[in-house]
Amino acid sequence: MKNAEVAAMLSRIADLLEIKGENFFKIRAYREAVRQVDNLTTDVEELLRQGKLKDVPGIGAAIEQKIGEFVTSGELDFLTRLEAEVPPALLELTRVPGLGPRTAKDIYDALGIMSLDALEQAAVTHRLQKVRGIKAKTEENILGGIAMLKRREGRIFFPQAWLLAESFLTTLRALPGVRRAEVAGSLRRARETVRDLDLLVASDDPDGVTRQFATLPQVQDVIAQGDTKSSIRVRSGMQVDLRAVKPESFGAAWQYFTGSQAHNVQLRGRSEKMGRLKINEYGVFREDGTRLGGETEEEIYAAVGCAWIPPELREGWGEIEAAGRGDLPALVQEADLRGDLHAHSNWSDGRNEIAVMAQAARGRGYRYLGMTDHSQSLQIAEGLTPERFAQRSEEIARVNAQMPDFRVLSGAEVDILPDGSLDLPDDCLAALDVVVASVHTALDQPTEVMTQRVLSALRSPHVDILGHPTCRRLDRRGETSVDLEAVIAEAVRTGTALEINGSAWRLDLNDTWARRAREAGALLVVDSDAHYPAELEGARFGCAIARRAGLTPKQVLNTRDAGGVLEHAAAKAARAIANFR
Numbered sequence: 066m067k068n069a070e071v072a073a074m075l076s077r078i079a080d081l082l083e084i085k086g087e088n089f090f091k092i093r094a095y096r097e098a099v100r101q102v103d104n105l106t107t108d109v110e111e112l113l114r115q116g117k118l119k120d121v122p123g124i125g126a127a128i129e130q131k132i133g134e135f136v137t138s139g140e141l142d143f144l145t146r147l148e149a150e151v152p153p154a155l156l157e158l159t160r161v162p163g164l165g166p167r168t169a170k171d172i173y174d175a176l177g178i179m180s181l182d183a184l185e186q187a188a189v190t191h192r193l194q195k196v197r198g199i200k201a202k203t204e205e206n207i208l209g210g211i212a213m214l215k216r217r218e219g220r221i222f223f224p225q226a227w228l229l230a231e232s233f234l235t236t237l238r239a240l241p242g243v244r245r246a247e248v249a250g251s252l253r254r255a256r257e258t259v260r261d262l263d264l265l266v267a268s269d270d271p272d273g274v275t276r277q278f279a280t281l282p283q284v285q286d287v288i289a290q291g292d293t294k295s296s297i298r299v300r301s302g303m304q305v306d307l308r309a310v311k312p313e314s315f316g317a318a319w320q321y322f323t324g325s326q327a328h329n330v331q332l333r334g335r336s337e338k339m340g341r342l343k344i345n346e347y348g349v350f351r352e353d354g355t356r357l358g359g360e361t362e363e364e365i366y367a368a369v370g371c372a373w374i375p376p377e378l379r380e381g382w383g384e385i386e387a388a389g390r391g392d393l394p395a396l397v398q399e400a401d402l403r404g405d406l407h408a409h410s411n412w413s414d415g416r417n418e419i420a421v422m423a424q425a426a427r428g429r430g431y432r433y434l435g436m437t438d439h440s441q442s443l444q445i446a447e448g449l450t451p452e453r454f455a456q457r458s459e460e461i462a463r464v465n466a467q468m469p470d471f472r473v474l475s476g477a478e479v480d481i482l483p484d485g486s487l488d489l490p491d492d493c494l495a496a497l498d499v500v501v502a503s504v505h506t507a508l509d510q511p512t513e514v515m516t517q518r519v520l521s522a523l524r525s526p527h528v529d530i531l532g533h534p535t536c537r538r539l540d541r542r543g544e545t546s547v548d549l550e551a552v553i554a555e556a557v558r559t560g561t562a563l564e565i566n567g568s569a570w571r572l573d574l575n576d577t578w579a580r581r582a583r584e585a586g587a588l589l590v591v592d593s594d595a596h597y598p599a600e601l602e603g604a605r606f607g608c609a610i611a612r613r614a615g616l617t618p619k620q621v622l623n624t625r626d627a628g629g630v631l632e633h634a635a636a637k638a639a640r641a642i643a644n645f646r
Contacts, residue, residue, distance in 0.1 A: 068102050068105055068108065068109050070326075071102050071109050071132055071135065071136065072099050072102040074132075074135055074141065074144060075095050075098050075099045075102065075128070075131075075132075076095075076096075076099045077144065078095050078131075078143070078144055078147065079092050079095035079096050079099065080156075080159050080166045081144075081147040081148065081150075081151055081156075081166075082095065082147070083165070083166040083167055084151055084155060084159070084166045084167070084169070084170050085147075085150065085151065086167075094123070094125070094128065095128070097123040098123050098124050098128050100123070101121050101122060101123040101124060102121075102124075105121070109132060109136060110136055113132070113133055113136060118132065118133075131143055131144075137334065138331065138334045139327060139330030139331040139333070139334045139381070140327070140331060140381065152173070153577050154173065154178070154179040154180060154577075155169060155170060155173045157179075157180060157181060158172065158173060158178060158181070158184055160181070160214060161181065161184065161207060161210040161211055161214055162210040162214060164207055164210055168198070168199070168203075171196050171197060171198065171199075172184065172187075172193065172196050172199075175195060175196040175197070176192060176193070176195070176196065176512065176546055177512040177546040177547070177548055178546070179535065179544050179549070180537070180544050181211060181214070182537060182539075182544065183537075183544045183545075183546075184207065184211065185208065185211045188204045188207050188208045188211070189208070190509065191204065192509070193207065219260060219302070219303075220258035220259060220260045221258060221259055221301075221303065222257060222258055222259075222539055222569065222572065223251075223252055223255055223256060223257060223258065223259055223606070223609070224569035224572075224603075224606045225569070226252045226259040226262055226303075227248075227252065227606075229262060229299065229301075229303065229305075230248045230252060230262055230264065232283065233246075233262070233264055233281075233283065233305065234246050234247070234248065234264070236281055236283070237264065237266055237274075237278070237307075240274060240277055242268045242269060242270045242273055242274060243266055243267070243268050243274060244266075244267045244268060244269075244312055245266065245267040245312070245315060246264065246265070246266045246267075247264070247265050247319060248262075248263070248264060248265075249263040249264065249265045249308075249318075249319060249322040249323045249324075250262070250263030250306075250322060250323060250324065251263075251324065251325070253323045253376045254323065254324065254325065254376045254377055254379055254380065254613075255376075255377050255576075255609035255610070255612065255613055257572065257575060257576065260304075261303065261304040261305070261306055262303060262304070262305040262306070263306050263308075263322055263323075264305065264306065264307045264308070265307075265308050265309075265310070265315070265318055265319055265322055266307060266308070266309045266310070267309075267310060267311070267312045267315040268309050268310075268311075268312075269311065269312070271292065271293045271309035271310060271311065272292045272293070272309075274307075274309040275290060275291065275292065275293060275294060275295040275307060275309050276290070276295075278295045278297070278307045278309075279295050279297060281297075283297075283299050283300075283305075284297045284298075284299065285297070285298050285299055285300045286298040288304065293308060293309050293310065294306065294307065294308050294309070295307045308322060308346075310346070310347075312360065313348075313359060313360050314346065314347045314348055314359045314360070315359075315360060315361075316358070316359055316360050316361035316362045316363070316364055316365060317344070317345065317346055317347055317348045317349065317358075317359035317360075317362075317364075317365055318346045318347070319362055320362045320365045320366075321344075321345065321346040322346065323376050323379060324379065325379055325380050325381060327380060327381025328374075328379040328380060328381050328384070328385070330381070331381055331385050332344060332365075332369065332385055335369050335371075335385055335389070336349070336368070336369045339369050339370060342357070342368060342369065344365060344368075344369075347359060348365075349364065349365050349368040349369075366388065369389075370389050371385060371388035371389050372388045372391060372393055373388075374388050374393065375393075375396050375612060377396070377609065377612040377613040378393070378396075378612075378613070378615065394615050394616075394617050395617055395618070396611075396612045396615070396616065396617065397591070397608060397611050397612060397616050397617060397618045397620070397621050397624065398608065398612075398618075399604065399605055399608045400430070401618040401621070401624045402431070402591060402604055402608065402621070402623055402624060403431065403432050403433065403623060403624060403625060403626050403627075404426070404431045404432055404433035404434055404435070404474075404623050404627065404630070405426060405431060405434055405435060405592055405593050405595065405601060405604055405623065406435035406437070406474070406476070406499055406501065406529075406530060406590055406592055406622070406623050406630065407435060407437050407478065407501050407530070407532060407564065407566070407590075407592035407593065407594050407595075408422055408426070408434055408435060408436060408437060408592075408593065408594070408595045408596075408601070409436075409437065409438055409439070409478070409594075409595065409596045410422055410436055410438055410457075412438045412447075412449060412453065412457050412460075413438035413439040413443075413446050413447045413448055413449060414438075414439060414445075414446035414447055414596060415438070415595075415596045415597060416596060416597040417597055417598065418460075419436055419457075419460055419461060419464050419473060420464045420467070421598065422434060422436070422595070422597075422598060423464055423468060423471060423473050424468075425598035425601055426471070426601060427468065427470075427471045429601055429604075431471075432470070432471060432472065432626060432627060433471065433472040433473070433474055433626075433627040433630070434471075434472075434473055434474065435474045435476040435498070435499045435501070435592075436457075436461060436473050436474065436475065436476055437476040437477055437478040437499065437500075437501045438454075438457065438476075438477060438478065439477075439478050439480070440477055440478065440479045440480050440487075440488040440489050441488055441489070442480050442482065442488045442506075443480050443488075443505055443506075446505075448480070448488070449477070451489060451490060451492075451493040454475075454477065454489075454493055454496075454497070455496075457475070458475050458496075461473045461475050472627050474498040474499050474627065474630070474631075475496075475497050475498045475499075476497050476498055476499040476500060476501065477489060477493075477494070477497055477500055477501070478501045478502075478503055478532055479494065479500055479501070479502050479503075479528075480502075480503065480504075480505055480506070481502050481503065481504045481518055481519060481521075481522040482506075482518075483506065483507040483510065483518065484518070485517060485518040485519075485520075485521030485522060486521070487502065487522060487525060487527070487528070491527065494525075494527035494528075495527060497527075498630075498631060498634070499529050499530070499630065499631075499634060500527050500528050500529050500530070500634075501528075501529070501530045501531075501532040501564070501592075502522040502523075502525070502528040502530070502531055502532060503531070503532035503533060503536075504518070504519065504536050504545065504547075505536075508536055508545050509545075509546075510545070510546065511546060512546040512547070512548055515545050515546050515547045515548075516546075516547050516548040516551050516552065519531065519534075519547055519552055520551065520552065520555050523552070523555045523556055523559050523561045524555070524559055524641060524644075525641065526637070526638035526639075526640075526641035526642050527638065528561060529561065529562060529633070529634045529637060530561065530562045530563075530564055530590055530592075530622070531552070531556065531561055531562070531563050531564060532564050532566065532592075532594075533564060533566040533568075533571050533573040533594070534547070534549065534552060534563055534564065534573060534574055534578070535547065535549065535573050535574070535575075535578070536573070537571065537573050538570055538571065539569075539570050539571065539572065544573075549578055549581075550581075553578075553581060553582045553585050553587055554585065556582070556587045556588075557585055557586050557587050559637065559640065559641060559644075560588070560633070560636065560637040560640055561588075561637065562587075562588045562589060562590045562622045562633075563579075563582050563587050563588070563589050563590070564589070564590050564592055565579055565589055565590065565591050565592070565607045565610050565611055565614075566592055566593075566594050566603075566607065567591060567592060567593050567594070567603035567604050567605065567606040567607025567608070567610070568593065568594040568595075568600065568603045568606075569603060569606060571594065572606060572607075572610060574589075574610070575610065576610045576613035576614050579610055579611060579613075579614035579616065580613070580614040580615060582614075583614055583615055583616055583620055588620065588621075588622055588633075589611065589614075589616060589620060589621055589622065590621060590622040590623050591604055591607040591608050591610075591611050591621055591623060592604065592607060592623070593607065
């Protein structure tokens with residue numbers, strides 16, 4: 066383990082303690098320990114082995130013990146407990162240069178800011194000045210810090226990275242001598258954003274493949290080239306790293322270069338505890354050098370008594386222990402989805418007729434499609450009046466008559482109006498098969514107002530799904546100030562499904578909130594929000610988020626057949642009516 070990892074761990078503890086308002090001197094002790102570790106010229110691990118870490122100024126017995134636990138096991142119970150006590154969104158805010166933990170907490174408490182995009186939007190609109198102690202100059206500094214963070218990170222959202230990766234994989238798999246080519250790194254884990262693209266190839270001639278890679282037409286610049294690795298930059302500025310290995314080491318390399326770092330550290334810690342095995346990118350070995358495997362990932366995990374772990378879970382969240390116990394969830398897969406419950410036709414702002422969308426959905430293997438065109442108040446999207454919904458139902462009936470093995474569900478994406486009422490009368494909503502309720506306007510309402518607005522919609526007997534719950538658009542705006550904890554609790558109480566909107570411009574809910582919803586017992590749905598056939602592919606992205614959230618098929622509404630979806634809608638309506646009485 067590198068000193069930088071230890072310093073980052075100590076710094077995170079200090080930030081968390083400051084957020085919690087802990088004793089000043091305790092916080093300062095951790096900050097001083099960070100400074101000392103950063104200045105070391107010797108590896109922390111070596112100092113621990115020699116018993117000399119306690120001699121470093123600023124590192125007392127308590128901090129030494131924590132460093133020892135972290136270096137030995139790859140995790141720290143104290144840090145895990147602290148992280149559980151602080152909202153992940155608050156930790157996200159502390160990444161902004163110049164924004165201290167206490168100020169970040171004040172902003173979070175006052176405005177319910179949940180992301181860097183929402184923070185930036187609040188600064189641009191001067192909402193931050195509603196927070197105590199924040200003046201115009203502070204807002205300006207925060208905007209500067211966000212801009213700095215964006216420039217420094219240079220990350221893109223994973224759907225864009227997937228498209229780039231698939232382009233490379235198609236080319237690589239056609240090269241002579243390439244037996245296999247796959248994605249590794251954070252993209253394989255479906256992290257929300259990706260900095261670099263990691264690709265892995267199995268070949269009997271690794272050197273030849275890396276040389277060919279550097280000459281591909283996608284390459285703008287060659288950053289570095291070696292016998293088994295080439296790094297290039299594409300025209301967009303993104304770096305792409307290729308590693309080529311012999312086939313017998315492919316599984317070990319795939320596991321190693323998929324990461325995450327925390328996962329790999331914990332896996333190595335387990336291997337040492339279970340018999341001092343050594344795991345690296347070439348395989349898994351005993352102390353005497355005997356090679357136990359490496360051709361497949363399954364061999365690596367089996368060597369340490371674990372089931373194979375889906376890459377989306379490899380973040381050091383306890384997945385290794387769960388795999389050792391046989392407790393890993395059977396994650397939802399795209400093939401489990403029986404239909405899509407959020408799509409648009411040219412009756413509103415979609416591009417195509419209902420029949421075209423239905424045929425495209427059936428071509429994906431779906432058995433149904435929820436046609437949820439917009440409601441009347443969203444004029445920019447040509448929202449439908451009750452009369453036009455009635456007319457559209459006639460077309461849906463004609464399509465269904467022509468497709469006996471497929472069903473178009475008559476639905477709506479009804480607007481949740483600023484006062485919490487719905488944009489269609491009850492009789493119109495009651496006549497529909499499925500209703501998605503979404504916020505599209507008055508996005509800057511205060512937390513309390515926005516939250517009550519959404520909760521009112523969830524209590525309606527007609528609302529089956531809450532669409533894109535935070536309303537973020539990755540290309541133009543951050544999240545609303547809605548209190549998602551309250552929304553999740555109400556969704557559980559009312560039986561309303563929460564959407565994971567797989568649109569490449571939304572990814573909403575994200576994996577963090579989807580995980581929280583799962584843990585609370587909420588039902589989720591993976592939708593594409595497709596406005597034309599190609600956008601049905603968004604279900605792929607939504608499914609990746611669902612897998613990172615640990616969702617199983619039973620926890621996803623649209624893994625049920627159409628009858629199951631309608632039964633859920635009827636049960637939800639009955640519950641709402643009973644509660645009203």
